[in-house]
Amino acid sequence: MQEPVNLDDVMTLGEMDPGGMLAAVEDFPRQCAEALNLGREAPELPDAEGISRVAFVGMGGSAIGGDILRALLEDVVGMPMSVHRSYRLPSLLGPDTLAVFVSYSGNTEETLSALDDAIYLGCRVLVLTTGGKLLERARANRYPAVVIPGGLQPRAALGYLSLTAAAAMERMGLIQGFVRVAHGMAESLRAKGEEWGRLSPLEKNFAKQLALRLRGKIPVIYGVEGMLAVAAYRWKCQFNENSKVPAFHHALPEMNHNEIVGWHVLDEYSRKVEAIFLAEEDDASRVAKRVEITADLLREKVGGVTVLRVGGDTRTERLFSAVHLGDFVSAYLALLNGVDPTPVEVITLLKERMAAEG
Numbered sequence: 001m002q003e004p005v006n007l008d009d010v011m012t013l014g015e016m017d018p019g020g021m022l023a024a025v026e027d028f029p030r031q032c033a034e035a036l037n038l039g040r041e042a043p044e045l046p047d048a049e050g051i052s053r054v055a056f057v058g059m060g061g062s063a064i065g066g067d068i069l070r071a072l073l074e075d076v077v078g079m080p081m082s083v084h085r086s087y088r089l090p091s092l093l094g095p096d097t098l099a100v101f102v103s104y105s106g107n108t109e110e111t112l113s114a115l116d117d118a119i120y121l122g123c124r125v126l127v128l129t130t131g132g133k134l135l136e137r138a139r140a141n142r143y144p145a146v147v148i149p150g151g152l153q154p155r156a157a158l159g160y161l162s163l164t165a166a167a168a169m170e171r172m173g174l175i176q177g178f179v180r181v182a183h184g185m186a187e188s189l190r191a192k193g194e195e196w197g198r199l200s201p202l203e204k205n206f207a208k209q210l211a212l213r214l215r216g217k218i219p220v221i222y223g224v225e226g227m228l229a230v231a232a233y234r235w236k237c238q239f240n241e242n243s244k245v246p247a248f249h250h251a252l253p254e255m256n257h258n259e260i261v262g263w264h265v266l267d268e269y270s271r272k273v274e275a276i277f278l279a280e281e282d283d284a285s286r287v288a289k290r291v292e293i294t295a296d297l298l299r300e301k302v303g304g305v306t307v308l309r310v311g312g313d314t315r316t317e318r319l320f321s322a323v324h325l326g327d328f329v330s331a332y333l334a335l336l337n338g339v340d341p342t343p344v345e346v347i348t349l350l351k352e353r354m355a356a357e358g
């Protein structure tokens with residue numbers, strides 16, 4: 001492996017990141033605060049009367065915001081929340097469903113196709129996008145749409161793609177008190193950003209240290225079921241899209257019943273893996289015990305094990321700080337790998353080829 005870039009050399013980091021992914025990650029706390037205001041000030045929203053379920057519809061970076069909101073809000077909302085990543089919607093959705101259609105570009109074909117089903121099923125649609133065909137179709141059908149700022153990669157717009165929808169739901173009366181908690185979270189992320197940002201030197205910067213540890217390895221992220229399993233999936237996708245490496249994820253306790261056995265035979269490959277566990281600080285549950293024991297057992301099998309215990313005053317703070325750390329680590333790993341974190345050429349190519357097929 002060639003000598004990696006010095007992660008404290010901010011000039012070189014800037015040159016290697018022409019699309020500004022690291023800057024977008026550093027700007028995330030501000031984006032979160034703006035996203036909450038956008039949702040709160042949305043000019044029109046669907047009528048909340050009679051809504052008994054919420055469905056988020058989208059793909060990739062636009063869909064994970066739905067997973068986050070589901071993990072944080074389903075219990076407090078007291079109604080089922082689901083996330084749909086496909087061309088079709090299940091027929092159990094209907095007029096009692098708030099269907100939040102999320103596509104950053106507004107041109108994702110699966111999401112546009114699912115909109116036909118939502119129309120047919122009579123769902124109450126809310127659109128979140130920067131424009132594209134989704135906005136055109138929202139306007140043609142007189143569906144409320146919240147237009148979010150463009151110019152980012154969808155995965156770098158996670159604040160808009162999650163919190164704007166949550167703030168809109170709060171204005172509709174479906175949830176209470178979340179916007180205040182989320183503003184507190186955005187404030188606490190600022191401090192984390194200073195700790196993990198480019199100006200914080202390697203010896204004090206855990207995000208840079210972990211990125212260095214991951215050089216030449218395949219990250220496999222295990223999150224405790226619920227919100228940290230969502231964070232694990234976000235980490236995996238960010239390693240794929242920003243760092244351009246294979247990465248995998250699973251959740252505890254389920255992986256204790258299958259995947260844990262799989263690190264047994266292909267020693268040479270298993271040694272290339274860094275297993276990263278995402279757990280909560282002060283968690284005294286049985287699952288937390290499993291994290292400790294599983295990490296111990298895997299130490300003999302894989303190339304390295306990192307156990308992260310996320311802290312924070314609220315669940316929202318814990319989940320977003322886990323996500324934010326992964327965003328930093330994946331951007332630094334891209335720069336260590338000598339790749340531009342921003343473009344996702346193969347996704348663009350695939351979308352073009354699908355469009356050409358008609």
Ligand code: F6R
Pocket residue numbers: 058059060061062063102103104105106107108111153154155156241344347
């Ligand atoms: C790119 C990214 C992708 C897109 C996905 C759907 O940064 O994260 O996963 O989010 O291809 O596209 P949009 O978000 O435009 O609907």
